[in-house]
Amino acid sequence: MKVSVRKLICCAVFLCLAANLCLAEESSVIPKIDGADTAWVLISAALVMLMTPGLAFFYGGLVRRKNYLNILMQCFIALAALSIQWVLFGYSLAFAPSNGFWGGLQWFGLRGVGLEPYAAYSATIPHQAFMIFQAMFAIITPALIIGAFAERMKFSAYLIFTLLWATFVYDPIAHWVWGSGGWLKNMGVMDFAGGTVVHINAGIAALVTALVIGKRSCYDKYSIAPHNLPFSVLGAALLWFGWFGFNAGSALAANGIAVNAFVVTNTAGAAAALTWALIDWKLTGNPTMLGTISGAIAGLAAITPAAGFVGVGAALIIGIAASIFCYIAVSFVKRKFHYDDSLDAFGVHGISGIWGTIATGLFATKLINPAGADGLFAGNSKQLFVQLIAVAATVIYAFIGTFIIYKLIDVVIGVRATEEQEAIGLDLTEHNERAYTMLE
Amino acid sequence: MKLIIAIIQPHRLEQVKEELYKEEVNLITVSEVLGHGRQKGVTEVYRGVRETGNLLRKVRLEIAVNENFVERTIKAITKGAKTGQTGDGKIFVVDLPECVRIRTDERGSEAIG
Numbered sequence: 001m002k003v004s005v006r007k008l009i010c011c012a013v014f015l016c017l018a019a020n021l022c023l024a025e026e027s028s029v030i031p032k033i034d035g036a037d038t039a040w041v042l043i044s045a046a047l048v049m050l051m052t053p054g055l056a057f058f059y060g061g062l063v064r065r066k067n068y069l070n071i072l073m074q075c076f077i078a079l080a081a082l083s084i085q086w087v088l089f090g091y092s093l094a095f096a097p098s099n100g101f102w103g104g105l106q107w108f109g110l111r112g113v114g115l116e117p118y119a120a121y122s123a124t125i126p127h128q129a130f131m132i133f134q135a136m137f138a139i140i141t142p143a144l145i146i147g148a149f150a151e152r153m154k155f156s157a158y159l160i161f162t163l164l165w166a167t168f169v170y171d172p173i174a175h176w177v178w179g180s181g182g183w184l185k186n187m188g189v190m191d192f193a194g195g196t197v198v199h200i201n202a203g204i205a206a207l208v209t210a211l212v213i214g215k216r217s218c219y220d221k222y223s224i225a226p227h228n229l230p231f232s233v234l235g236a237a238l239l240w241f242g243w244f245g246f247n248a249g250s251a252l253a254a255n256g257i258a259v260n261a262f263v264v265t266n267t268a269g270a271a272a273a274l275t276w277a278l279i280d281w282k283l284t285g286n287p288t289m290l291g292t293i294s295g296a297i298a299g300l301a302a303i304t305p306a307a308g309f310v311g312v313g314a315a316l317i318i319g320i321a322a323s324i325f326c327y328i329a330v331s332f333v334k335r336k337f338h339y340d341d342s343l344d345a346f347g348v349h350g351i352s353g354i355w356g357t358i359a360t361g362l363f364a365t366k367l368i369n370p371a372g373a374d375g376l377f378a379g380n381s382k383q384l385f386v387q388l389i390a391v392a393a394t395v396i397y398a399f400i401g402t403f404i405i406y407k408l409i410d411v412v413i414g415v416r417a418t419e420e421q422e423a424i425g426l427d428l429t430e431h432n433e434r435a436y437t438m439l440e
Numbered sequence: 441m442k443l444i445i446a447i448i449q450p451h452r453l454e455q456v457k458e459e460l461y462k463e464e465v466n467l468i469t470v471s472e473v474l475g476h477g478r479q480k481g482v483t484e485v486y487r488g489v490r491e492t493g494n495l496l497r498k499v500r501l502e503i504a505v506n507e508n509f510v511e512r513t514i515k516a517i518t519k520g521a522k523t524g525q526t527g528d529g530k531i532f533v534v535d536l537p538e539c540v541r542i543r544t545d546e547r548g549s550e551a552i553g
């Protein structure tokens with residue numbers, strides 16, 4: 001039997017209120033912690049944590065070897081810096097009840113975020129389990145943007161950008177969609193694990209940064225080849241693995257919805273990987289390794305908002321279409337408009353995030369998740385409209401927010417590395433280390 | 441015939457190639473090498489420990505040319521590789537007694553171009 005988390009949450013909230021009013025008896029109103037749910041969410045949090053180093057290898061393999069450590073470092077420092085940001089004030093800004101735009105600061109330093117469940121988010125796991133699970137999303141989302149400005153941003157500027165972006169772009173949008181009182185949540189948007197909050201958000205930020213930072217200085221002179229594709233394959237595999245925590249963990253319970261999310265996630269990723277390989281084969285004559293892993297990421301990203309609301313059939317369509325759309329974005333649109341989204345953070349995450357969020361409004365059905373809503377194909381065109389509003393709002397806010405933050409940092413300390421630093425490589429100039437030795 | 445061997449900074453390779461193309465020097469062999477000059481390399485930090493005296497990564501160019509191309513080649517390499525700082529590298533010019541193009545068995549000056 002599929003028991004919906006959200007329905008449970010709603011029931012729990014009402015029960016709590018009613019119990020408070022009628023009985024005022026504390027012991028009966030505290031939701032009960034479920035061992036299996038808590039274990040699954042904690043494991044999922046660990047799985048999602050592994051995605052950030054996975055992303056580091058995925059991106060790191062795609063850059064030239066003189067910038068390899070710089071990419072790894074950007075991802076790893078995000079893991080460190082944003083973990084701190086999250087427990088200090090990020091979680092509060094995203095999830096504390098307040099107005100429709102931002103969370104309040106009453107949970108600063110996790111004050112009041114304890115080991116009892118917080119029923120508005122999850123009635124069966126400790127509040128801190130939910131908090132640390134969400135922390136991993138807040139870490140990987142800014143890290144996704146790295147792909148757009150790889151190989152040419154000063155490390156100091158990157159660190160400030162990441163902290164400001166997480167605070168002023170990620171935290172508000174997370175609140176809109178998932179936070180108590182968030183305006184998109186109130187409108188009924190369906191984003192199971194982060195199509196808007198994570199993928200559109202990071203994808204648009206990637207497009208903006210790629211446009212304003214400009215092309216890598218050698219971009220027009222010669223093609224820049226990935227320095228170590230096997231690392232990228234390792235990274236993609238870790239991402240796929242971690243995505244089970246990302247999507248199935250977003251059920252916040254060890255239940256049928258989690259299993260559904262797990263199955264459709266794997267299906268969409270597989271369908272998209274296969275599709276991209278076939279498109280490659282047809283158009284260029286060879287199925288490429290890079291294309292296949294890019295397809296997998298596109299499919300996994302596209303199914304993210306839909307994972308708890310659609311079945312396997314829809315997952316196949318979402319995965320196949322994700323690769324087609326992203327292939328067009330990466331191979332034709334990027335070339336036509338000639339911007340250097342170096343590792344296709346927009347072309348893969350932005351496009352598939354938009355497609356997945358819209359597809360949720362098309363394919364969602366209450367047969368899968370009674371707590372969700374029906375989409376267009378189940379006869380509810382209003383849901384599609386809500387999904388489109390969420391896409392538009394995320395795109396606009398991420399675009400403007402990212403632009404302002406970038407320009408601000410550029411004016412104060414300068415964002416771009418010098419041409420000489422770029423030529424020598426950021427491993428040596430920014431970190432005074434190199435990834436590979438030659439003789440020893 | 442001369443063999444011009446140049447040791448340059450890796451990050452100047454693109455500029456050197458551009459300058460060589462301008463002088464119509466199109467046949468070039470490039471390899472990665474390690475070495476250091478009088479400064480014995482820069483310092484690097486690994487986990488806070490400062491290490492000195494490392495061999496530095498350099499790029500070695502080999503270009504075989506006829507006599508009338510020697511000065512143009514040297515000029516192009518110098519122009520592309522010079523930053524004015526230590527570590528810019530060196531150019532060696534060596535006499536080249538023979539040259540054979542494998543595909544056609546041509547020899548000498550004809551085989552070089």
